[in-house]
Amino acid sequence: MSSLSNSLQLKHGLALCCPHSSSLTRPHPSSSIGFRSFHRNFVVASSFSNDNREFVIVGGGNAAGYAARTFVENGMADGRLCIVSKEAYAPYERPALTKGYLFPLDKKPVRLPSFHTCVGSGGERQTPEWYKEKGIEMIYEDPVTSIDTEKQTLTTNSGKLLKYGSLIIATGCTASRFPEKIGGNIPGVHYIRDVADADSLISSLEKAKKVVIIGGGYIGMEVAAATVGWKLDTTVIFPENQLLRRLFTPSLAQRYEELYKENGVKFLKGVSIKNLEAGSDGRVAAVKLGDGSIVEADTTIIGIGAKPTASPFEVVGLNTTVGGIQVDGLFRTSIPGIFAVGDVAAFPLKMYDRVARVEHVDHARRSAQHCVKALLSAQTHMYDYLPYFYSRVFEYEGSPRKVWWQFYGDNVGETFEIGNFDPKIATFWIDSGKLKGVLLESGSAEEFELLPELARNQPSIDKTQLRKASSVEEALEIAKASLLNEQKA
Numbered sequence: 001m002s003s004l005s006n007s008l009q010l011k012h013g014l015a016l017c018c019p020h021s022s023s024l025t026r027p028h029p030s031s032s033i034g035f036r037s038f039h040r041n042f043v044v045a046s047s048f049s050n051d052n053r054e055f056v057i058v059g060g061g062n063a064a065g066y067a068a069r070t071f072v073e074n075g076m077a078d079g080r081l082c083i084v085s086k087e088a089y090a091p092y093e094r095p096a097l098t099k100g101y102l103f104p105l106d107k108k109p110v111r112l113p114s115f116h117t118c119v120g121s122g123g124e125r126q127t128p129e130w131y132k133e134k135g136i137e138m139i140y141e142d143p144v145t146s147i148d149t150e151k152q153t154l155t156t157n158s159g160k161l162l163k164y165g166s167l168i169i170a171t172g173c174t175a176s177r178f179p180e181k182i183g184g185n186i187p188g189v190h191y192i193r194d195v196a197d198a199d200s201l202i203s204s205l206e207k208a209k210k211v212v213i214i215g216g217g218y219i220g221m222e223v224a225a226a227t228v229g230w231k232l233d234t235t236v237i238f239p240e241n242q243l244l245r246r247l248f249t250p251s252l253a254q255r256y257e258e259l260y261k262e263n264g265v266k267f268l269k270g271v272s273i274k275n276l277e278a279g280s281d282g283r284v285a286a287v288k289l290g291d292g293s294i295v296e297a298d299t300t301i302i303g304i305g306a307k308p309t310a311s312p313f314e315v316v317g318l319n320t321t322v323g324g325i326q327v328d329g330l331f332r333t334s335i336p337g338i339f340a341v342g343d344v345a346a347f348p349l350k351m352y353d354r355v356a357r358v359e360h361v362d363h364a365r366r367s368a369q370h371c372v373k374a375l376l377s378a379q380t381h382m383y384d385y386l387p388y389f390y391s392r393v394f395e396y397e398g399s400p401r402k403v404w405w406q407f408y409g410d411n412v413g414e415t416f417e418i419g420n421f422d423p424k425i426a427t428f429w430i431d432s433g434k435l436k437g438v439l440l441e442s443g444s445a446e447e448f449e450l451l452p453e454l455a456r457n458q459p460s461i462d463k464t465q466l467r468k469a470s471s472v473e474e475a476l477e478i479a480k481a482s483l484l485n486e487q488k489a
C-alpha cells in the first residue's frame with residue numbers, strides 16, 4: 001500500500017474541485033485490491049447547465065443522505081451534486097420501516113417527513129426542500145439501468161443520459177424473495193425494504209387476522225413485535241433452531257423467544273417451507289411446510305435476508321466471497337473516480353483483517369461520510385470500522401416492555417451471559433482472554449457508551465471474575481476496570 005501515502009494521487013475527484021480546469025488526465029494509484037493502472041479523463045463542470053454532473057450518487061437511501069450532508073458540510077454540493085434515486089422519497093432512515101412505521105395506527109406510527117436522514121444520528125432532517133435549498137439535483141423514481149465507464153455516463157430507466165465526474169454507488173440491498181413458482185408473488189405476501197413495501201404491508205395488516213412471518217432474523221423479529229401491537233395472531237417460521245442465529249447465542253435467543261411467546265407469538269423452528277398457497281380470492285391463504293402440514297395465513301411477511309444491489313455496476317468489480325462491490329479503505333472501486341458505500345460495498349474490515357459487507361445503518365452512515373471526506377479533501381486514513389448492530393422493538397405506546405439492545409465488536413470465542421433479562425442482560429464474547437464483543441439489553445446511556453470502548457480496545461478479562469458477577473452492572477464494572485488498567489499501563 002505504499003502509494004497510499006500520496007494524498008494527491010488518492011483523490012479521485014480532487015481535480016473536480018477546480019472549476020476552471022476543463023479536463024484533467026492523471027494516473028490512478030495502485031492499491032491492495034488490484035486497481036488497474038491507466039489514465040482517465042475527468043470532465044469538469046461547475047453547474048448542471050451543460051448537463052455534466054461533477055458528483056453523482058446512485059441510490060437515494062441511508063448512505064446517500066449522509067453523503068449529501070458531507071458534501072454540504074464541505075461546501076461542495078451546490079450545483080455540483082446530483083442524486084439519482086429509484087424511490088419517490090428523499091433519503092430516509094430505513095430502520096424506521098420495521099419499527100415506528102409499523103406501530104398500530106392508533107399508537108402514533110411515524111411517517112415521512114419525520115424520519116428523513118439525518119435524524120437518526122441527531123442531525124438535520126433533510127426534507128426534499130433541504131435538497132433544493134442546498135442546490136442538490138434530485139432525480140426520483142428513475143433508477144440507473146446502465147453505465148459506460150469510458151464515457152463516464154449513466155443511463156436511467158426513463159432514458160436520461162447523465163455524465164458524471166465522480167460517481168458514488170449507494171444502491172444498498174434488495175430483499176431476497178421466494179420464487180414465483182412457490183408463491184413468492186401472491187397478493188398478501190410481503191417483503192419489506194422501502195416505504196412502498198411498508199405501506200403495502202400496512203394495508204394488508206388493516207384487514208389481517210392471521211399473520212405468518214417467515215424468517216427469524218432482524219426483519220422477522222421486528223415485524224413480529226409490530227403485529228403483536230396490532231393484536232394479530234402471529235406465527236414465526238424459520239429453518240434454524242434459534243432466533244437471530246448470526247448474532248445471538250442460543251441462550252440469548254431463547255430469552256427473546258420466551259418474551260415473544262409471552263406476547264402471544266407462536267414459533268415453528270427448524271421448519272422448511274414447501275410453498276405458499278392462494279385462496280379462492282387469489283390472496284395468500286396458507287403456508288405449506290416441508291412435512292406437508294399447513295399453517296393458515298391471510299398475510300405473510302418474508303424476511304429471509306437481502307442481496308447487495310450491484311446491478312448495473314458489475315463492471316466496476318465485484319467481491320465473489322461476500323458479494324457486493326469491492327472497494328478499498330477509502331471506498332474506491334477498481335475504476336478511478338467510482339466509489340461504493342453502504343450495504344453494497346465489500347470493504348476491508350481493518351480491525352479483524354478481513355473483507356466484509358455490513359448491512360447496518362451505522363456503517364451506511366459512516367462509510368458515506370468517510371468516502372465523501374476522502375473524495376473532497378486530503379483525508380487519506382483508511383476506514384476503520386467497529387461493527388455495531390442494534391434493534392429496538394415493542395416501543396409503541398402501552399407496550400408492556402420495550403426491547404433495546406446494542407452489540408459492538410465480533411461475536412467470536414467463549415460467551416458469558418450475565419443478568420436475568422428483567423429487563424437487563426449482557427453477553428460478553430471472549431477470545432484468547434480478550435473481550436471481542438459485547439451485547440447489552442436495556443442498558444443506561446452510560447453503559448451503552450462503554451460498549452464501543454470495550455469492543456474497540458479489547459481488554460483482557462478475568463473470566464473467573466466475570467463468571468461470578470452477580471449483575472450486569474457488576475460485569476460491566478469488571479470489564480471497565482480491565483480497560484482502565486490497561487490504558488494506565
Ligand SMILES: Cc1cc2nc3c(=O)[nH]c(=O)nc-3n(C[C@H](O)[C@H](O)[C@H](O)COP(=O)(O)OP(=O)(O)OC[C@H]3O[C@@H](n4cnc5c(N)ncnc54)[C@H](O)[C@@H]3O)c2cc1C
Nearest residue numbers: 059061062063086094095143144172342343359360361364
Ligand atoms: C426494514 C429494515 C429495517 C432495518 N433495521 C435496521 C436496524 O434496526 N439497525 C440497523 O443497523 N440496520 C437496519 N437496517 C439496515 C439499514 O437500513 C441498511 O443497512 C441501510 O439502509 C443501508 O444504507 P444504503 O444507503 O447502503 O442502502 P439503502 O438505504 O437500502 O438505499 C439504497 C437505495 O438505492 C436505491 N437503488 C437501488 N438500485 C438503484 C438504481 N439502479 N438506481 C437508483 N437507485 C437505486 C434503492 O431503491 C434505495 O433507495 C434495516 C433495513 C431494513 C430494510
